[in-house]
Amino acid sequence: METFLNPRVKTAGSVMMISDVVVIGAGPAGLSAAVTAAEAGADVVVIDENPRAGGKLLGQLHEEPGTGWWIGAEISKKLAERAVNAGVRILTNRQVWNISQKWEVALDTGECVKADYAVVATGAAERPLPVPGWSLPGVMAIGAAQTLTNYYRVRPGDRIAIVGVDPLSLTVAHELSMAGADVVGIYLPGKSIFAGTQADPDTNLEYLAGMSDLAPNAFLRWGGKLAANKTLRKLALTFFPKSGLPLMGTRLNLRKSLVSIGGNERVEHVEVATIDSQGNPGKTRTVKVDCVCISGGLYPVQELTRDCGLVRIDQLGGTIPLYSPEMETTQDNLFVAGNVTGIEGAKIAMAQGNLAGTVIASRLGLLEGKEAIDRAAAAVRFARKSSAITFMPDIEEGRRIADDLWLERVRENSLAQKDESYA
Amino acid sequence: MLKRISDHPVLGPLSQEEIEFEFDGKSYQGIKGDSIASALLANGVRTLRFSNRDGEPRGIYCGIGHCFECRMTVNGVQSVRACITQACDGDVLESQGENRGERHDDF
């Protein structure tokens, strides 16, 4: 509780830093916002609690149709280098304690960054999906397994079971196989209040149907085709082999759920139940594994945006701050970009960051005219249309709802102003 | 090293710059750039602490600093998140809590 408990940063205590822009989060959105603003001439500070810049981009690894491998670690490195070359100060290993208006960001090192503009790009976190036995060492979130494998180059296990069927879990299953792990199966979660419809085979097929033809690996392409229409989905489910569908070295089990995890001191085995098309369990069987990866889906992280008119939009993955077409929140000069506004891929996050950075540069008088902003806004729409992975199947609808809520707010504000002018 | 992916079909060979650190009195090697959690896992160490209430083992869960399951004492500083803290040469790391849980195989 001593004011400053940070084993990796030694500071002289209270240090005040002044800049034009402070960006919280050095993931794809935050770095892109920083690069754009700094290259236009703004003084930018970026803060991240991780030891290096990149955020969730660091662990990404998949094949993009037409353009080859998307190696997140390399893209992060280039983006961070570009930022540093543009004069951005990237402060890693720092936790944000507090953000207060116009805009002061207090850090756990005792430092404080003061800036006219702030960008919150805190990204997303994974929803926990409790499974009996999930506190055993060897059980981890799918994202943790992804970063360990692709960034740190440590295999999280030799025999791995995956719980939860979604674009992230299917992608990581492939990445784990590439790294030499034996992915014994991808299972649905057992029925529980936490799993909700994630335990329901039909919902899962419908979800798979939302994935794109451009999908970066066979799992996703297969899912998209198989489940494209409702009749086919019903058929698919009825005939879905109980032993699962063999795919790239593992099995996708839409007729099996993982009901518990066991072991002494660490994961040793899982209990898997055969389920009917409604998700009700039948016979169970024990499978030996040393690692279980849980995928409960992602949600936007709102720890720093609570004064920004938060709304829940399920199509975007959870609660998001209201934001303008220029990525500004209900708080003047406080911007958002990336997954904090809804769950989408890194390319879209980068485009949103670029848009926020462009708007800020323009407000600072560093860019003239509206063309740059229009171009950046168009780039966000294009990135969404050409995205290889669609995490949220109804993302377009979610964005429409968010846009409408913003317009409604603008209308209400202008009416309120009129009321005041009569008074 | 036990779980290190030394050769990868896409990512190529691994960096070789080694670091050395101590965890609960035992010495381990890691690779420069490792997080504390990744360095320990590469050595086959999964248990990073023991829970307060029942003394049960706990390891990495979220990997992004949210769940605090991987917290440990780093060079005397308590409750540091192993998953988002870089491992440095000469680090002295200690697990927190006591291993006192009677564990049963639940099956």
Place this chain on the structure above:
Amino acid sequence: MKTADAVVIGAGVSGSSIAFRLAQQGLKVVIVDKNGPGSGASGSCDKAIFMQSKRPGLHMELAMASRRMYDTLEAELEQSVEFESDGGMVVIETPRHMEFMKDFIEKQRKAGISVSLIDGDAARAAQPFLAPHILGASFSPDDADVNPLALNAAFFRAAKRHGAVHLTHSEVIAVNTERGKVTSVETTRGSISTGLVINAAGPYAKSVGALSNIDIPVQPRRGTILISESIPKKVTGCLLDAQYIASKHLRSDNDDAPPYGVGLSLGQTVSGNLLIGGSREFAGFDKRPNQDVIATIAAHAARIAPELAKTRIIRTMTGFRPYTGDGLPIIDRAAEVDGYIIAAGHEGDGLALAPLTGQLVVDLIKGSGPTHHFLSGLRVDRFAGSKQDAPAATPGTTANPATEVHVPA
């Protein structure tokens, strides 16, 4: 329209206790809250039930009567509220405070509180985390602890078991009257026909009262508390520092006092988290965290308990205590409107007085009962003529208008 014998406005510990007692009496009760149970001061306070800090006289008598009710409360509510009578300690840092505390303890004893002065070594033997410079402490086995959220929920549930109905996320927008008598309560989620309304809105009692042109002299007093990570059992019972108590009597000593009205209050929850208080400021209803306040609380706590410097703070909470100015709540009928009862202004004593508060309101309505003799001292007209205003916010300085010894809520 719903009908009720009584509508209680506010589902904090006070409102829930009142609803429980009224429902127990057979009244048809509706509890209204703009959020939910414990969403205000009762959900952002520490867990101490201090006896030894109370001023001899009515303040002390109320606390003791309420403390006796705690002994059987869990049985009565049919639920654990994590009530522990582990005693409490007021730690003394300076010779001046020691001198003052000796005198204070003498008065407490005469008032019937079991309290003794122990030296620094004895204090450290009881609470090993105390710093070497601690000169001593006063200890009382009568002090106790409770989980405020569990207490709030237990009252709320017990009220419901006795037939009370809740209407949460409903803000009161009007209390309607006919010929000076309450006829209904209007909320954002519908109206309730009733002849009796109890304003137990804590720091918001004033604005709720204003809806009916009733002046209720209650001001919000902002308090921030730090919450640590869960650690193995470290703190026994509850703890204050003498700063809290001495600040009133030793005004010249205030030069040494930390800003923001900071004084230490310390307790540990059943799940192991430390609750580290606290500040006391007048700053309206501004709930935004202030890092200076947080750092001041932390530094003050770490001076008294150096080990705390290593403990991670995971969260802070800020609440608004209902401040009346004389350290006593208002439990009275409003003169302006027939059928309107005020039960607010407990400041830091909401928990300590919670069991009693419900009974006080029952006795007020019945015109008799075991607590009826207290009510003459809790009337709202005691403030008449002396228009009470909270002192202006003075950031960074000790806001210390207290004419009373207050416990951090």
